[in-house]
Amino acid sequence: xxxxxxxxxxxxxxxxxxxxxxxxxxxxxxxxxxSATPPPAAKPxxxxxxxxxxxxxxxxxxxxxxxVLSIKVKPGDQxxxxxxxxxxxxxxxxxxxxxxxxxxxxAVNITEGASVNSGDVLIVLG
Numbered sequence: 001x002x003x004x005x006x007x008x009x010x011x012x013x014x015x016x017x018x019x020x021x022x023x024x025x026x027x028x029x030x031x032x033x034x035s036a037t038p039p040p041a042a043k044p045x046x047x048x049x050x051x052x053x054x055x056x057x058x059x060x061x062x063x064x065x066x067x068v069l070s071i072k073v074k075p076g077d078q079x080x081x082x083x084x085x086x087x088x089x090x091x092x093x094x095x096x097x098x099x100x101x102x103x104x105x106x107a108v109n110i111t112e113g114a115s116v117n118s119g120d121v122l123i124v125l126g
Contacts, residue, residue: 058101060123062116066090071112073123077105085123088116101125 001016069087073079079099088095103125110122 057106057124057126058103059121060085060097060100060125062088062118062120062122063095063097064088064090065115065117066095068110068112068114068116068122069094071108071110073105073108075105075108079103079105079125086110097122099125 001018004015004017006013006015066088067090069089071086072084073086079085080102081099083099084096085099085105086097088097105123106126107124108122109124110116110120116122
């Protein structure tokens with residue numbers, strides 16, 4: 001028997017290999033190998049069509065990285081300051097993202113289920 005250390009996906013395993021044709025050697029019961037969990041499937045990257053804020057307009061940016069659970073507005077909607085624009089899940093908490101000013105929604109740069117980073121422009125108000 002020969003012992004080897006093998007690394008698979010960053011996980012190191014110790015294995016014993018028996019040579020073919022060699023006399024069988026009594027070995028202790030095999031230890032269960034740690035199960036290597038596959039990495040989570042990556043979500044497709046959402047195309048970001050970020051539009052600049054119009055003159056006198058305002059942008060609503062992501063305050064933290066997270067996932068967009070729902071979008072409550074669409075382009076053309078009139079919103080008042082404090083209205084909920086979307087719900088962002090971050091650290092297993094649902095955060096309501098509200099309009100910082102009253103205005104008309106001129107662009108929605110995200111889709112439901114999209115992952116966003118802190119500072120990404122989510123909605124443009126005019």
